[in-house]
Every structure is written in C-alpha cells, then in structure tokens.
Amino acid sequence: MAWAEYLRKKETEFIEDLIDFVSIPSISAMDEHFEDVVKAGEWVVERLKRAGIENARVMETETHPVVYADWLHAGEDKPTIMIYGHFDVQPADPYDLWDTPPFEPQIRDGKVFGRGASDDKGNMLAPILAIEAMLQTRGTLPVNIKLFYEGQEEIGSPTLAPFIREHAKLLSADMIFSSDGGQFSEDQPQLIQGLKGLVGCELTVQGPDADKHSGKHGGGIANPIHALSLIIASMKDDEGHITIDGFYDDVIDLSIEDRAAFARVPFDEAAYIAQQGVTDTFGEPEYTTLERLWGRPTLELNGIWGGYQGKGTKTVLPSIAQAKITCRLVADQNPDQIFEHIKAHIERHTPKGVRVDVEKMAASAQPFLSPAGHNASEIAGRVLTEVYGTAPHYVRIGGSIPVMSMLLDTLGVHATVFAFGLDDENIHAPNEFFRLSSFQKSQIAYCKLLEEFGK
Amino acid sequence: MAWAEYLRKKETEFIEDLIDFVSIPSISAMDEHFEDVVKAGEWVVERLKRAGIENARVMETETHPVVYADWLHAGEDKPTIMIYGHFDVQPADPYDLWDTPPFEPQIRDGKVFGRGASDDKGNMLAPILAIEAMLQTRGTLPVNIKLFYEGQEEIGSPTLAPFIREHAKLLSADMIFSSDGGQFSEDQPQLIQGLKGLVGCELTVQGPDADKHSGKHGGGIANPIHALSLIIASMKDDEGHITIDGFYDDVIDLSIEDRAAFARVPFDEAAYIAQQGVTDTFGEPEYTTLERLWGRPTLELNGIWGGYQGKGTKTVLPSIAQAKITCRLVADQNPDQIFEHIKAHIERHTPKGVRVDVEKMAASAQPFLSPAGHNASEIAGRVLTEVYGTAPHYVRIGGSIPVMSMLLDTLGVHATVFAFGLDDENIHAPNEFFRLSSFQKSQIAYCKLLEEFGK
Numbered sequence: 001m002a003w004a005e006y007l008r009k010k011e012t013e014f015i016e017d018l019i020d021f022v023s024i025p026s027i028s029a030m031d032e033h034f035e036d037v038v039k040a041g042e043w044v045v046e047r048l049k050r051a052g053i054e055n056a057r058v059m060e061t062e063t064h065p066v067v068y069a070d071w072l073h074a075g076e077d078k079p080t081i082m083i084y085g086h087f088d089v090q091p092a093d094p095y096d097l098w099d100t101p102p103f104e105p106q107i108r109d110g111k112v113f114g115r116g117a118s119d120d121k122g123n124m125l126a127p128i129l130a131i132e133a134m135l136q137t138r139g140t141l142p143v144n145i146k147l148f149y150e151g152q153e154e155i156g157s158p159t160l161a162p163f164i165r166e167h168a169k170l171l172s173a174d175m176i177f178s179s180d181g182g183q184f185s186e187d188q189p190q191l192i193q194g195l196k197g198l199v200g201c202e203l204t205v206q207g208p209d210a211d212k213h214s215g216k217h218g219g220g221i222a223n224p225i226h227a228l229s230l231i232i233a234s235m236k237d238d239e240g241h242i243t244i245d246g247f248y249d250d251v252i253d254l255s256i257e258d259r260a261a262f263a264r265v266p267f268d269e270a271a272y273i274a275q276q277g278v279t280d281t282f283g284e285p286e287y288t289t290l291e292r293l294w295g296r297p298t299l300e301l302n303g304i305w306g307g308y309q310g311k312g313t314k315t316v317l318p319s320i321a322q323a324k325i326t327c328r329l330v331a332d333q334n335p336d337q338i339f340e341h342i343k344a345h346i347e348r349h350t351p352k353g354v355r356v357d358v359e360k361m362a363a364s365a366q367p368f369l370s371p372a373g374h375n376a377s378e379i380a381g382r383v384l385t386e387v388y389g390t391a392p393h394y395v396r397i398g399g400s401i402p403v404m405s406m407l408l409d410t411l412g413v414h415a416t417v418f419a420f421g422l423d424d425e426n427i428h429a430p431n432e433f434f435r436l437s438s439f440q441k442s443q444i445a446y447c448k449l450l451e452e453f454g455k
Numbered sequence: 456m457a458w459a460e461y462l463r464k465k466e467t468e469f470i471e472d473l474i475d476f477v478s479i480p481s482i483s484a485m486d487e488h489f490e491d492v493v494k495a496g497e498w499v500v501e502r503l504k505r506a507g508i509e510n511a512r513v514m515e516t517e518t519h520p521v522v523y524a525d526w527l528h529a530g531e532d533k534p535t536i537m538i539y540g541h542f543d544v545q546p547a548d549p550y551d552l553w554d555t556p557p558f559e560p561q562i563r564d565g566k567v568f569g570r571g572a573s574d575d576k577g578n579m580l581a582p583i584l585a586i587e588a589m590l591q592t593r594g595t596l597p598v599n600i601k602l603f604y605e606g607q608e609e610i611g612s613p614t615l616a617p618f619i620r621e622h623a624k625l626l627s628a629d630m631i632f633s634s635d636g637g638q639f640s641e642d643q644p645q646l647i648q649g650l651k652g653l654v655g656c657e658l659t660v661q662g663p664d665a666d667k668h669s670g671k672h673g674g675g676i677a678n679p680i681h682a683l684s685l686i687i688a689s690m691k692d693d694e695g696h697i698t699i700d701g702f703y704d705d706v707i708d709l710s711i712e713d714r715a716a717f718a719r720v721p722f723d724e725a726a727y728i729a730q731q732g733v734t735d736t737f738g739e740p741e742y743t744t745l746e747r748l749w750g751r752p753t754l755e756l757n758g759i760w761g762g763y764q765g766k767g768t769k770t771v772l773p774s775i776a777q778a779k780i781t782c783r784l785v786a787d788q789n790p791d792q793i794f795e796h797i798k799a800h801i802e803r804h805t806p807k808g809v810r811v812d813v814e815k816m817a818a819s820a821q822p823f824l825s826p827a828g829h830n831a832s833e834i835a836g837r838v839l840t841e842v843y844g845t846a847p848h849y850v851r852i853g854g855s856i857p858v859m860s861m862l863l864d865t866l867g868v869h870a871t872v873f874a875f876g877l878d879d880e881n882i883h884a885p886n887e888f889f890r891l892s893s894f895q896k897s898q899i900a901y902c903k904l905l906e907e908f909g910k
Contacts, residue, residue, distance in 0.1 A: 028767075029765070029766065029767035029768060029769060030765070030766065030767070031766065090769060091763070091765065091769055093763075093765070097665070155767055155768055156768060196670060198670075198770075200768060200770075207733060208731040208732050208733050209731070209732025209733075210552070210732070210881065210884045210885060210886075211883065211884045211885070212731065212883070212884060213854065213882060213883040213884070214753075214755040214757060214781055214783070215651060215653075215783050215852070215853040215854030215855055216748070216852065216853050216854055216878070217731065217748070217853070218748075218753035218754075218755040218783055218853055219695070219738045219739075219747035219748050219751050219753040219783075219853065220727070220731070220736055220737070220738065220744050220747060220748045220853075221731050221733045221736055221737050221738075222695075222733065222735075222737035223737075223755050223756050225687070225756035225758070225759045225778070226687060226688075226691055226755075226756050228684070228759075229683070229684040229685075229687035229688045229756070229759075230684075230688045230693055232680070232681060232684035232688075233681075233684045233685045233687075233688035233689075234688075236681055238685055238806040238807075240674070240677075272675070276663040276664070276667065276672065276675070276676050277663050277664025277665070278662060278663050278664075278676045278677065278808055278809075279807075279808060279809070279810060280677075280807050280808045281675055281676055281808065282675070282676050282677035282678075282806070282807050282808035282809075283674045283675065283676075284674075289675050292674035292675060293671070293672070293673075293674050293675045296674050298669075298673035298674040299673075300669040300673040300678050300681075300770075300772050301678050301680035301681050301684070301761075301762065301773075301776075302669060302762050302763050302768070302769060302770055302771050302772075302773070303680070303761065303762035303763040303764045303769070303771075303773065304680045304683075304684075304759055304760065304761050304762060304764075304776060305759065305760045305761075305764040306756075306758065306759050306760075307756065307757050307758035307759060307779070308546070308548075308757050308758040308779060309758050309759075309760040309777075310484070310485070310546065310548070311484065311485065311486070312484035312485070312610055313484060313610055313611060313655065313757070313779070313781070313816055313817075313818065314484060314545060314546055314757060314758070314779075314883070315653075315655075315755075315757055315781050315883065316757050316758075316883055316884070317755050317757075318756075318757070318758065321756075321759060322764075323680070324762070324763060324768070324769075326669055326768070326770050328669070328670050328673055328674075351693040351737070352693075352734075352735050352737050353733055353734060353735045353736060353737035354733075354734070354737075355734060361768055362768075363768065397670070397671065398670040398671050398672070398673055398674065398675075399668065399670030399671055400670055423671070426665065427668055428666065428667070428668040428669075428769070428770065428771055429665045429666045429667060429668070429771070430665060430666070431665075
C-alpha cells in the first residue's frame with residue numbers, strides 16, 4: 001500500500017489544496033459569481049493534470065460549465081467507472097452569522113471551515129488525490145476512470161441533462177460513484193438507496209400597483225401578504241399534511257419492510273431535536289420522524305418577502321408579496337405533474353382582489369431509488385465495511401441530486417453515492433465545515449475502491 | 456386683502472422654500488437620519504423667524520425633537536389657536552421606483568415631487584407663509600398663535616405624549632388646527648370627523664437555530680415561514696373578517712345615520728379600484744367599501760420576511776420568519792387591549808415545533824371622533840365653503856394621527872384638520888407629490904382662517 005504512504009506524506013499539501021479550492025466563491029445561484037464558477041472548474045482541471053490525468057478539460061453547457069477528464073489506459077477488458085461531484089457552492093448569506101468569512105477558509109479543531117468545504121469541494125477533491133496517489137506510486141490504475149464534475153448542482157443542474165444527452169458516448173461508464181453525499185456518522189458507514197426528487201416555484205402575489213398607506217386603504221383593498229399567507233396556509237395544515245389535490249397520488253407508500261428497515265437504523269430523536277435547535281419535531285403524525293425525512297414527500301417554504309422589512313414602522317399596505325417553495329418528491333411522483341397540481345391549487349385558493357403568478361423553478365429532479373443487489377453498491381459496501389470495520393446502514397436521504405436521475409435516464413446506470421460528509425457540517429448554512437479526518441478517510445476509501453477492481 | 460398680493464408676489468420664493476425643505480431627508484424611522492430630522496426642525500425655526508415669529512425654538516423630547524413657536528400679541532381677550540404639523544417623513548424605499556430621487560425635489564406638471572412634499576412638509580409650511588403674509592402686510596395678527604410641529608409623526612409619535620403632558624401650560628390653546636390631513640378633491644372640501652387609532656406589533660417565528668438544508672430536514676422539523684403563514688391566516692379570513700377573539704368587542708358599530716352620511720359622499724368604486732391598480736375591492740362584505748375604509752377597524756400586514764430572498768434557488772429550511780402587523784382602530788377600541796387580544800391569539804395559534812415572540816410597536820393611538828357642532832370645525836367649515844365655493848363633506852379617514860388624541864387627552868381640545876393634501880399624491884409610496892395649486896390654496900385658506908377670528 002505505497003499509496004497510503006504517499007497520502008500521509010502529502011497530507012499538509014493536500015489540505016492546502018482544499019483551502020485554495022474553497023477560497024473560490026463559486027456560487028452558481030448568483031450571476032455575479034458566474035466567473036468564479038468557471039474559475040473553480042479551471043482549478044479542478046489544473047489539479048487533475050497535476051494528479052497525472054492529462055486528458056482534462058472545462059466544457060461549456062448552456063449555463064454553468066462542467067469538467068470532464070479520463071484515464072483509459074487500464075485496458076479494454078477492465079471496467080470503466082465514472083466519479084461524479086460538483087465544484088459550485090451554495091450562497092453564503094447571511095454573512096454575519098459566520099464566525100470566519102465563508103471564502104477565507106480556516107482550520108479549527110481539525111476542521112476546515114468555509115462555504116463548500118463539505119458540500120462538495122472536500123468530497124470531490126478526495127478521489128482526485130486518491131488517483132494521484134496510485135498513479136504516482138504504481139504508474140497505473142486498476143480500472144479505466146472518467147471524472148465528471150459539474151458547476152450547477154446547487155441550482156438544481158438546470159442545463160446538465162441536455163449536456164449529458166449530447167455527450168452520452170463520452171460519458172458512458174459501467175458504474176458511477178458520486179462524491180456528493182455523506183456517511184452515517186464518524187464511525188458508521190452507510191449506503192444510500194434513495195434520494196428525493198425536486199420541484200419548486202416562485203409565487204408572486206400582486207395587490208395594488210404601488211405600496212399604499214395602510215390607514216387610507218386598509219379595509220378597502222386586499223393585502224398581498226395576507227393573501228400569500230392564506231395561500232401558503234392552504235397548502236399544508238398545522239400537522240404537516242400537504243393539502244394539495246393530487247399531491248400524494250403517485251407516492252409509493254412505505255412498505256412494512258421499508259418501515260422495519262428504517263426502524264433498525266439508530267436514530268436518536270431527542271438528539272436530533274437538540275441538534276436542530278427546535279422545541280419538537282414536526283410533520284405527518286402517522287409517520288416516524290425518520291420515515292418523514294427519508295420516505296415522505298415534503299413542501300417547504302425557502303423564502304418569503306414583501307413590504308417593509310427595515311427597522312421601526314412603515315405603515316404600508318404593500319404592492320407585492322413573494323415566496324419561494326420547493327417540494328422534495330419520492331418515487332413515483334413526477335416533478336412536472338406535481339408542479340401542475342401546485343399551480344392549480346394556488347389558482348383555486350387565490351382570494352379576491354389580488355393576482356398571482358406562479359413561476360416554475362428552472363431545475364427539477366426525479367426521485368431516485370436504487371435496485372436491490374446492485375453491483376456497484378455491493379462493491380462500495382465491501383470497501384466501506386473494510387474502512388470502517390462495520391457494515392453500512394442502508395438508508396435514504398431527503399436531499400436531491402438531480403444528476404443521479406439524469407445519469408440513469410441517459411446512461412442507464414444507477415449511480416452509487418460514495419462520499420464522506422457528515423450531517424452536522426452545516427452545509428447550506430453558516431459555518432459549513434469538513435473534518436480533516438473525513439478528508440483523509442475519503443482519500444483512503446477511494447484508493448481501496450480502485451484496488452477492489454484490481455482483485 | 457393685502458396678504459393676497461403678498462402671497463402672489465412671493466409665489467416663486469415660497470416654492471423654492473418648499474423645495475429646500477423637502478430636500479432634507481428627515482426620515483424618523485431610520486436612526487441614520489436622526490440628524491436630518493433635527494436639521495429639518497432647525498430649518499422650520501429659521502423659517503418661522505424669517506416669517507416674523509421671533510419666539511421659535513427646537514425643543515428636545517426623549518427621541519425626535521419638536522418645534523414650538525408663538526406670537527401672543529393679539530391681546531388677552533383674543534383666543535389662542537394652535538397650528539400643528541410634522542416635519543419628519545416616511546422612508547423612501549424602494550428607491551428604484553421613483554422617477555426622480557426622493558430628496559432632490561423637482562417640479563413637473565405643476566407638482567412638486569419628493570418624499571414629504573404632501574405629507575406633511577407642503578401642508579405644514581403653508582400656515583407659516585400665511586402668517587408671514589399677514590404680519591408683513593398688517594404688522595399684526597387677529598388672534599394669538601402657537602405653532603407646534605413634531606419630528607416623530609411617521610413613527611407614531613412615540614415620545615410626544617410625555618412631552619405634551621410636561622409642557623401642557625406652554626401648549627394650552629382654545630382651538631387646535633392640524634395641517635396634517637387633506638381635502639376631498641381639487642374642488643370639494645371636507646371636514647374630518649374621525650380618525651382611526653393605531654396599534655401594531657412585530658411577530659417573530661423561530662424555527663431551527665440556523666438555516667437548514669430543506670432536503671435533509673424537510674418533514675423533520677417545522678418551517679417557520681409555514682408557521683407564520685398559518686398564524687397570519689388564522690387572524691383574518693378570506694373575506695376580510697378579523698378572527699381574533701375580542702377584536703370587535705368594543706367597536707361602536709356604524710349607526711343608520713352614519714351609514715346614510717357616508718352614502719351621501721360621492722365615492723366612485725370603479726374609479727377607486729382603477730386608482731389602486733387592483734382587480735377588485737376586498738373586505739367584510741357586510742359593509743360598503745367606504746364604510747370599511749372610514750368606519751371599520753383593520754388588520755394589515757406591513758411587511759414579511761424570512762429565508763432566501765435573492766435570485767435563483769436556495770433550498771433552505773429557514774431559521775426565522777418575521778412580519779410587521781398594524782391595526783387601525785375605531786371608537787371605542789383600546790390599543791393596549793387590542794394588542795393583548797392579538798398576542799393571546801398568536802400564542803393560541805402557534806403550531807408545534809416553533810417559538811414565537813410578539814413585540815408591541817412603540818407607538819399607538821386612540822381612535823378619534825369629533826363631537827357634533829364643534830366650534831373650530833364650524834369656523835373651518837365656513838372658511839372652506841368660501842375658498843372652494845361649496846360646503847365641505849363630513850368624512851372620516853382611515854389614517855391615524857396619534858397627536859390628535861394626545862392633545863385631546865392633555866389639553867382637552869378636539870383638534871380640527873385643516874390641510875390640503877389629496878388622495879392621489881402617493882404619500883408613504885414612491886413618487887409622492889404636492890400640487891402647487893394646493894400649496895397656494897392652503898396659504899390663502901390659512902389667511903382666511905386667521906381673518907375669520909378678526910370678524
């Protein structure tokens with residue numbers, strides 16, 4: 001295991017690479033950071049070349065770019081595996097809640113703090129370093145490798161599907177491993193069997209043509225914030241049931257076996273409540289918290305705004321109120337159909353005196369469920385068992401990775417998540433971090449995964 | 456009428472004074488503009504002195520200052536009248552909806568555009584100019600005058616009541632006229648018989664201790680935007696009835712006479728709808744629009760915010776959602792009691808899994824109703840009839856002028872609104888303006904009002 005020695009020797013250097021990578025504010029949701037997303041892609045290409053993978057390049061899509069690289073010298077009798085990840089990150093606001101600036105990464109208590117440290121820069125960098133370690137110590141890899149990194153995951157990969165369709169031959173692979181995702185805990189691995197789909201919209205409620213004096217016009221005309229609240233309240237009740245006609249129609253309800261498998265996974269409800277900083281859990285009382293998190297579709301408000309938000313008082317009856325809504329879907333819900341149900345519901349529940357506009361979010365994702373006995377999952381399971389000294393939990397997660405269903409649709413391959421983030425790492429929130437221990441473990445795990453193909 | 460000639464001669468100069476006055480961004484709601492409020496007060500004092508009123512000064516309150524001035528040389532047998540107004544203004548955001556900058560006033564089509572042009576700088580400046588015209592042409596006034604201008608009306612006059620109590624002797628007057636308010640139309644005057652009271656609060660719904668990933672935690676914990684929407688929706692139904700226990704208990708319902716008087720006032724519902732830019736009116740269907748606007752209490756959302764409000768998508772389950780709510784009250788509702796009803800309602804309707812905090816707005820106002828046959832109203836009515844050539848409509852307005860009830864409580868005087876703003880002047884909204892014709896009419900009307908006391 002010369003690669004292990006190599007990884008140890010390069011430890012400091014690799015951490016510096018990660019810090020350098022996280023410093024790039026590659027926020028795909030903000031137009032003003034488009035060039036930073038491109039810059040992050042170029043950084044990845046340069047790093048791939050340094051690792052010994054000469055055929056690496058940034059490729060354009062209709063919006064944010066991707067990076068493609070390959071090393072195909074293992075021979076035609078060897079399988080080709082693809083490793084997927086993303087180099088774009090979530091916005092970092094509210095900035096004032098960060099202990100240190102999100103794009104000036106710092107190491108504290110064995111953790112790298114910075115936006116994207118865990119999601120997904122630390123995780124996506126690890127397989128590159130693993131490949132470098134094997135190439136530098138053996139001069140070869142036991143398997144053909146393709147690396148496919150995108151710059152639009154955090155906005156739901158809006159233009160990735162056409163890119164994959166157009167480059168289906170280039171991207172063809174026997175197995176796909178995703179470096180986006182995570183493990184169960186520091187000492188317990190997991191294999192992710194299911195991911196939720198995604199669909200969303202922005203809802204605009206238009207009242208009067210300008211902000212009006214709330215004294216002069218209150219009681220005369222409708223208040224768009226009130227109308228928006230009525231609409232939102234009509235979509236989900238105070239127990240968390242989604243009350244949109246047709247929303248649950250195509251949901252494959254959890255089987256007795258599913259519920260039993262979920263119940264076997266250690267989940268400490270009290271610890272979860274404490275970790276979220278809430279007074280209680282919330283949601284459909286007919287299901288356990290884990291069943292809701294993993295196996296039930298959701299409707300969440302991501303943002304709301306309208307009228308005066310400053311200090312003090314401004315007695316306006318505002319002109320406009322808006323909200324962002326996203327739903328996480330489970331098999332066999334269809335994002336387009338769910339959007340139509342939402343739109344029809346909103347139109348039916350719009351009170352008198354306001355106009356509504358419902359704009360579909362650019363990105364959407366089909367729900368994803370891995371078949372039982374899937375080959376890549378079995379291999380990943382063996383490696384994880386070896387690395388952690390214990391067999392993985394079979395879990396689902398509530399997040400969406402649109403590329404998983406895109407890759408399945410076009411390339412016919414069920415991707416396997418092989419990533420090392422942990423739940424407490426504040427991804428999508430202030431003070432995101434990645435453990436240096438996870439960073440090293442992921443490099444080792446990817447080396448072992450490649451070795452597994454040499455056996 | 457030498458004063459009429461004087462006003463004509465000074466017309467351009469007085470418009471320049473108004474432009475100068477409106478240029479001061481005296482926004483009382485914003486701490487960073489506190490000094491501008493002081494500056495506006497000093498501007499008023501300087502202008503009063505130029506008008507010939509030597510005894511004029513800025514006086515401090517616990518927060519924003521006031522201006523006091525008097526001219527008491529008419530003799531002890533003459534009545535003392537007080538003129539009230541305010542030199543602070545509303546915030547001017549959203550700035551991008553203004554055709555020209557709010558604090559760089561410009562004249563277009565015989566109107567001065569700028570924040571505060573109508574509310575209340577143009578209106579409060581007029582009596583000063585009227586006094587100047589009489590003093591400069593006669594050397595005396597037919598009545599003793601006190602001028603009392605405040606710098607905190609737009610934030611609900613939070614520290615004016617203790618000031619008035621403390622200076623009750625200084626402020627004592629036989630009659631009070633308010634330069635804050637308006638007329639029915641360009642050619643029809645009005646006398647305002649009633650004003651609504653005011654009470655409000657800021658509602659904070661706290662969910663998790665930080666923004667969370669909506670995929671990871673959706674279905675597990677409550678969404679504070681959803682909870683806030685449920686609470687708001689529970690306060691007012693889709694017909695506009697306020698559904699808070701006890702809210703209507705002390706409302707003196709409109710009598711048959713009140714409703715008949717309202718019905719006599721020309722009110723064009725279709726024109727009102729067009730003017731507000733809405734599809735329809737909205738509110739308690741048991742009342743006409745005018746009855747709701749003038750005679751019914753309201754609950755309005757002034758602002759709402761929470762989660763991600765930027766461009767694109769950020770799939771957070773936010774930590775906090777907040778809203779600003781104000782109620783306009785009618786006799787005999789009590790602001791403190793209404794706040795308690797609201798607070799109790801919110802606590803009863805808070806769903807599981809979130810915490811709420813309800814903070815009472817600093818300012819509140821009792822509703823105001825003028826007694827029938829009130830002396831100052833009769834005098835004002837005669838002057839308005841002369842100026843407009845037609846008798847005034849007897850109306851109420853939905854707005855609140857907290858000082859009206861404070862002056863009544865402490866000085867025992869029912870103030871009479873004698874002001875010349877019009878409904879279409881975008882007060883509290885972008886592109887506020889004041890008609891130059893109203894500016895001149897108000898100077899003439901105040902001269903005639905003073906003359907009326909000489910008869």
